[in-house]
Amino acid sequence: MEISNHLMFAGMDAVELAKKYGTPLYVYDVNKIRENARSFIDAFQKWGVPFQVAYASKAFSSIAMLQVARQEGLSLDVVSEGELYTAMKADFPAERIHLHGNNKSYDELNMAFEYQIGCIVVDNFYEIDMISHLTRKHGQKVKVLLRITPGIEAHTHDYILTGQEDSKFGFDLLSGQAEQALRQLIDENDIDVIGVHSHIGSQIFETAGFVKAVQKIFEELEKWRDRYHFTASVVNLGGGFGIKYTEEDDPKPLDQYVGALVSEVKHQAGKRNLPLPEIWIEPGRSIVGDAAISLYTIGSTKNIPGLRKYVSVDGGMNDNLRPALYQAKYHAVVANRMNEPKTETVSIAGKCCESGDMLIWDLDVPTVQSGDILAVFSTGAYGYSMANHYNRFPKSAVVFIEDGKDHLVVQRETYKDLVKNDLPYQIPQTSCNVHK
Ligand SMILES: Cc1ncc(COP(=O)(O)O)c(C=O)c1O
Numbered sequence: 001m002e003i004s005n006h007l008m009f010a011g012m013d014a015v016e017l018a019k020k021y022g023t024p025l026y027v028y029d030v031n032k033i034r035e036n037a038r039s040f041i042d043a044f045q046k047w048g049v050p051f052q053v054a055y056a057s058k059a060f061s062s063i064a065m066l067q068v069a070r071q072e073g074l075s076l077d078v079v080s081e082g083e084l085y086t087a088m089k090a091d092f093p094a095e096r097i098h099l100h101g102n103n104k105s106y107d108e109l110n111m112a113f114e115y116q117i118g119c120i121v122v123d124n125f126y127e128i129d130m131i132s133h134l135t136r137k138h139g140q141k142v143k144v145l146l147r148i149t150p151g152i153e154a155h156t157h158d159y160i161l162t163g164q165e166d167s168k169f170g171f172d173l174l175s176g177q178a179e180q181a182l183r184q185l186i187d188e189n190d191i192d193v194i195g196v197h198s199h200i201g202s203q204i205f206e207t208a209g210f211v212k213a214v215q216k217i218f219e220e221l222e223k224w225r226d227r228y229h230f231t232a233s234v235v236n237l238g239g240g241f242g243i244k245y246t247e248e249d250d251p252k253p254l255d256q257y258v259g260a261l262v263s264e265v266k267h268q269a270g271k272r273n274l275p276l277p278e279i280w281i282e283p284g285r286s287i288v289g290d291a292a293i294s295l296y297t298i299g300s301t302k303n304i305p306g307l308r309k310y311v312s313v314d315g316g317m318n319d320n321l322r323p324a325l326y327q328a329k330y331h332a333v334v335a336n337r338m339n340e341p342k343t344e345t346v347s348i349a350g351k352c353c354e355s356g357d358m359l360i361w362d363l364d365v366p367t368v369q370s371g372d373i374l375a376v377f378s379t380g381a382y383g384y385s386m387a388n389h390y391n392r393f394p395k396s397a398v399v400f401i402e403d404g405k406d407h408l409v410v411q412r413e414t415y416k417d418l419v420k421n422d423l424p425y426q427i428p429q430t431s432c433n434v435h436k
């Protein structure tokens with residue numbers, strides 16, 4: 001029997017998928033998305049505590065993705081009108097949507113009122129005034145969570161840290177701004193502060209930072225009960241659970257993050273004689289990150305003897321910004337040479353006009369040729385969602401695979417799409433004849 005030299009992904013031949021849909025291409029294993037979602041939900045159910053798992057749609061938002069999230073019983077975290085609009089297009093139940101953002105506009109908040117979404121995560125004083133105005137305008141009560149920055153520095157890249165005192169997100173505990181915001185909110189008749197929110201950062205492996213955040217939150221909740229008779233019926237602990245990109249990464253199984261959070265919440269609530277709140281989390285990366293690969297076609301190579309061999313692919317920082325932005329590391333294989341010995345170490349370059357557009361440094365591969373297919377693993381989170389049009393490359397297509405069938409769920413952009421908002425310039429008469 002011939003042994004295939006091709007990468008199989010979600011039971012399908014990756015090289016055939018590249019041929020069928022073209023490259024660059026994101027391919028998602030829908031069963032893996034479901035499995036990740038269920039790991040969180042099952043873990044909470046085992047603990048028997050009230051909970052919500054809200055998928056952070058910033059990690060990857062598309063109508064198809066949100067249909068799967070809905071079907072798996074997830075709630076949804078959105079951070080913009082665009083993400084909210086996508087959710088509504090996917091018929092996501094409004095009451096299970098939570099709106100985030102450190103600079104929500106009046107229009108965004110208004111849209112949240114119009115759709116009557118589940119809750120708004122309040123981030124700053126400017127927003128409180130707008131929400132207050134909107135409750136009167138719509139004659140509508142609104143549920144909010146108070147986003148606090150607990151003063152925790154988790155171990156991750158500086159750009160994806162969010163729980164430290166010096167952060168653009170949320171109300172700081174240390175300076176007393178969080179307490180001031182709470183006082184302001186509970187004075188409003190139509191604003192129902194259902195609880196608090198904290199998100200300490202992203203791609204975090206250790207549970208210690210989350211546990212510390214829970215402790216800080218409950219210290220504060222105890223004070224707020226004594227001072228204002230405030231009870232949090234929800235404590236949202238954000239997302240940020242790390243995943244494996246390369247051999248260097250050692251994330252915990254998802255249920256262990258849940259276990260660490262739930263046991264600390266129970267401990268803190270018991271110790272301080274506070275009622276056990278509903279525990280909400282907002283994972284993005286850990287639901288979709290390891291559920292996708294990106295397929296590229298290899299084009300040019302440049303060998304600098306004794307120094308480095310650059311192998312260029314037909315995508316790059318336009319479809320995966322993470323290496324350029326955070327020096328994020330990825331692993332990849334040559335999808336049509338799976339059984340060939342690795343003979344050389346090369347660096348994978350993107351095709352954007354930037355020296356920093358490198359997808360992977362020093363990857364061991366078989367001898368490659370133009371036309372080979374490179375498969376980069378774990379690109380399901382913050383790949384498509386952070387894709388951009390730099391150098392006017394159209395955005396890639398997205399394919400879902402489930403039960404041995406492939407489904408195109410986001411079409412590849414065309415050149416027409418790229419210029420569809422461009423308008424011709426009516427050159428003023430005064431400028432005519434200048435460069436004839
Ligand atoms: C408020 C908030 N919630 C949830 C997430 C999702 O994080 P992750 O994708 O790391 O789970 C983020 C992103 O870091 C965030 O800022």
Ligand SMILES: N[C@@H](CCCC[NH3+])C(=O)O
Binds near residue numbers: 160203
């Ligand atoms: N976009 C980031 C993390 C998300 C930050 C959201 N607060 C990444 O790719 O790792």
